[in-house]
Amino acid sequence: MSTYSYEVAKGHGLPHNPFKAIVAPRPIGWISTRSPEGTLNLAPYSFFNAVCDTPPIVMFSSSGYKDSVTNVDASGEFVFNLATEDFKDAMNVSSAPYPHGVSEFEKAGLTAAASTLIGTPRVAEAKAAFECRHLQTLRLAGLDGRQADNWVVFGEVVAVHIDESVLVDGLFDVTRARPLARLGYMDYSVVDAVFQMTRPRA
Template identity: 80%
Template sequence: MSMYSYEVAKGHGLPHNPFKAVVAPRPIGWISSRAANGSLNLAPYSFFNAVCDTPPIVVFSSSGYKDSVANIDETGDFVFNLATEDLKDAMNTSSAPFDKGVSEFEKAGLTPQDSLLVGAPRVAEAKAALECKHLQTIRLTAHDGTPTNNWMVLGEVVAVHLDEAMLVDGLFDVTKARPLSRLGYMDYAVVDSVFQMRRPKA
């Protein structure tokens, strides 16, 4: 196997940075929040994942201290909404750099639905949503200690919403929901098939 190798500090020498294409697929953190003044925000983040299951904790990272991070720091909660194939255009619309205070719900034609336990609304059209209480916002630093303009937000899941049509024998069927995943460049993928493997016994 012939490998194309490079040191990050010296540049990749390729037409586009391959980093996000290598670390893929990634779930899309479609985060809804409410500012202290009541205005709504909805934005997708390609750096998102679950990092713990007891208690359930999710994380997303923002390049820049954007409205989502500011709202969550102000109010202490947010909602993760599952971005699926049928909502791909609405998700993409919500990524536009609208002025502060402009509701991406309205621009994307989505319905804000009151949550059970948090102040931020969920996307009513989403096939799943996780209500989250804010745990920490951490400004990331480089290995040499230099602060970056990247902000990592951790939230504990306190309530879950599932579209009952996506439940098959009590299991959430991703092949029915068809969640979007983020790849590199301008690429996305849809989860439409699965396979199973059992962990080997020692």
């Protein structure tokens, strides 16, 4: 078995950087926020995940201090909306670099539904959504100590919404929801099959 290896500082030497293709699939954080002026913002982030469950905390990372981060820092809240196959085109539309003040909800033809505990609305059409209160925003730095224009936002989940069509015997059925996953390059995938394994005892 041969191995292709490279040092990051010297470049990958491939047609495209394989980093995001290898760290895949990644869940998509479809993040809705509200600006101080009241404009709704909706943007997908492929650097997104849950980081713990007690308390339930999620994070998303932004390359650049974009409207989503600005709005969260100002309002103290955001909503994670589950991006699924049936709304892949709307999700893609919301990723465009619209000018400040333009609502991606309107551009993507989506409905803003009132949240329960926060002022930021969720995507009504989403199969699931988490209302989140802001915990902290971190600006990342590399090994050289220099800060990059990369920002990580952490929020605690305070309310959850689930479309009853994806609940089976009280369990969230991922094969019914068919969430999107981000891969490398321009590639996406859909979660539509699962298998189970029992954790072994030591």
